Amino acid sequence: MARSVDHQRRRMEVLAAARRVIVRDGIEAATTRNIAREAGCSSGALTHYFAGKDDILSSLLRHSHEHVRRRRRERTAGVRGLAALRELLLDSLPLDAERTRETRMEIDFWSRGLTAEHLADVQRREHAKLRAAIRRRLAEAHEAGEITLPRTPPPEVLAEIAAKGTPRAADRPAVPEGEDPPAEEPGKEDGPPRPQDLDAVAERLLALVDGLSVHLLLYPDRLSRAEAERLVLAELAALAR
Amino acid sequence: MARSVDHQRRRMEVLAAARRVIVRDGIEAATTRNIAREAGCSSGALTHYFAGKDDILSSLLRHSHEHVRRRRRERTAGVRGLAALRELLLDSLPLDAERTRETRMEIDFWSRGLTAEHLADVQRREHAKLRAAIRRRLAEAHEAGEITLPRTPPPEVLAEIAAKGTPRAADRPAVPEGEDPPAEEPGKEDGPPRPQDLDAVAERLLALVDGLSVHLLLYPDRLSRAEAERLVLAELAALAR
Numbered sequence: 001m002a003r004s005v006d007h008q009r010r011r012m013e014v015l016a017a018a019r020r021v022i023v024r025d026g027i028e029a030a031t032t033r034n035i036a037r038e039a040g041c042s043s044g045a046l047t048h049y050f051a052g053k054d055d056i057l058s059s060l061l062r063h064s065h066e067h068v069r070r071r072r073r074e075r076t077a078g079v080r081g082l083a084a085l086r087e088l089l090l091d092s093l094p095l096d097a098e099r100t101r102e103t104r105m106e107i108d109f110w111s112r113g114l115t116a117e118h119l120a121d122v123q124r125r126e127h128a129k130l131r132a133a134i135r136r137r138l139a140e141a142h143e144a145g146e147i148t149l150p151r152t153p154p155p156e157v158l159a160e161i162a163a164k165g166t167p168r169a170a171d172r173p174a175v176p177e178g179e180d181p182p183a184e185e186p187g188k189e190d191g192p193p194r195p196q197d198l199d200a201v202a203e204r205l206l207a208l209v210d211g212l213s214v215h216l217l218l219y220p221d222r223l224s225r226a227e228a229e230r231l232v233l234a235e236l237a238a239l240a241r
Numbered sequence: 242m243a244r245s246v247d248h249q250r251r252r253m254e255v256l257a258a259a260r261r262v263i264v265r266d267g268i269e270a271a272t273t274r275n276i277a278r279e280a281g282c283s284s285g286a287l288t289h290y291f292a293g294k295d296d297i298l299s300s301l302l303r304h305s306h307e308h309v310r311r312r313r314r315e316r317t318a319g320v321r322g323l324a325a326l327r328e329l330l331l332d333s334l335p336l337d338a339e340r341t342r343e344t345r346m347e348i349d350f351w352s353r354g355l356t357a358e359h360l361a362d363v364q365r366r367e368h369a370k371l372r373a374a375i376r377r378r379l380a381e382a383h384e385a386g387e388i389t390l391p392r393t394p395p396p397e398v399l400a401e402i403a404a405k406g407t408p409r410a411a412d413r414p415a416v417p418e419g420e421d422p423p424a425e426e427p428g429k430e431d432g433p434p435r436p437q438d439l440d441a442v443a444e445r446l447l448a449l450v451d452g453l454s455v456h457l458l459l460y461p462d463r464l465s466r467a468e469a470e471r472l473v474l475a476e477l478a479a480l481a482r
Contacts (some may be wrong), residue, residue: 040350111349127456
């Protein structure tokens with residue numbers, strides 16, 4: 001038992017060393033040799049704990065995601081709907097040192113995942129969980145009357161934007177005099193949320209926080225943490241309007 | 242003269258070889274040795290054309306961005322405002338093989354830029370240009386009456402969302418009977434666009450296309466190119482409403 005606890009402790013020390021190497025020097029510096037040196041052991045000793053570099057990297061990615069999920073569970077404990085959605089989204093932004101390190105690794109892992117299937121697979125499963133959580137919170141917020149889900153515009157509106165980029169009221173066919181304007185689509189705000197609207201808003205919010213995360217790390221002189229936070233809150237304010 | 246043309250041609254061949262290595266194997270594989278092999282020459286021969294690996298990578302990044310800018314100039318030739326904005330945003334998405342290669346490299350360069358200042362500097366300048374172009378097109382579209390710039394919500398609305406996540410009409414102070422509701426802020430839709438609103442929309446659109454680009458490459462099973470395109474057009478439709 002004591003042996004197994006020690007084994008687990010050593011594994012965690014190696015992962016912590018790997019994280020320090022990546023955050024400081026980038027993922028290309030995360031060789032078994034550099035990781036072993038950072039952990040204060042020999043490359044040979046690492047083989048007691050990990051099958052190799054690939055195993056270290058995917059274990060680190062999984063471990064980091066478990067940590068993030070635990071923190072998100074704490075941040076959303078006892079809240080639902082829009083409040084929970086806000087916690088999930090703000091927690092995804094690099095607004096403090098810990099999350100900056102996480103985002104730093106995440107961008108490295110995106111890059112590496114494009115050629116390393118074992119990493120891409122971990123990322124896909126994790127991203128699917130976050131997306132499902134956001135979608136569920138959106139549905140809760142909609143059910144509680146906290147938000148209005150914007151309807152995905154009908155194909156003809158998108159086609160108009162795609163074709164001309166200038167959809168102005170003047171370009172639309174006027175309603176002939178004496179006729180009523182066409183009724184709103186029935187059930188616009190009623191009933192359960194439409195899956196396609198939930199999908200569209202969830203994807204938009206996820207893309208926004210991922211894009212803002214990249215900009216915060218790469219262009220900190222241009223985008224401040226406070227501004228990024230305001231942009232996410234403004235998105236939620238627009239849904240809550 | 243002929244010699245200089247040949248020199249330039251060889252440089253371009255080396256850059257093309259470096260791009261193939263990165264797109265196929267990732268940026269960590271882009272060593273001078275691998276690039277030389279891909280280009281069909283010796284590592285020594287490379288030194289006639291580039292000072293080293295760093296020089297090759299930053300030249301490749303600059304060259305790729307010049308190519309993208311040229312394509313965007315062509316796509317926006319003769320259009321302004323919303324139509325030009327649409328071209329800029331859709332061109333930033335990996336919707337075909339060429340732009341998928343570009344996005345592939347971009348994500349690699351984001352990762353590398355976090356530790357390599359000479360690359361981060363190229364990225365910063367390029368991103369500032371794209372952001373300025375988007376901002377200018379937004380201002381044109383606003384001036385032409387094609388879009389309404391959403392106002393950045395006032396601090397108290399954001400504070401409410403930040404504090405509770407549940408800003409519902411019922412929570413707001415009702416207007417006392419017999420009094421008029423407060424007037425809309427004067428000049429809400431008139432006059433030149435406010436800089437902070439242009440900044441907020443430009444940043445949101447940029448973050449959206451960068452986030453969608455990551456998702457398209459990493460999670461193609463979840464997000465299709467057609468859906469990503471629809472999401473961007475829907476953002477423009479919301480502005481044009």
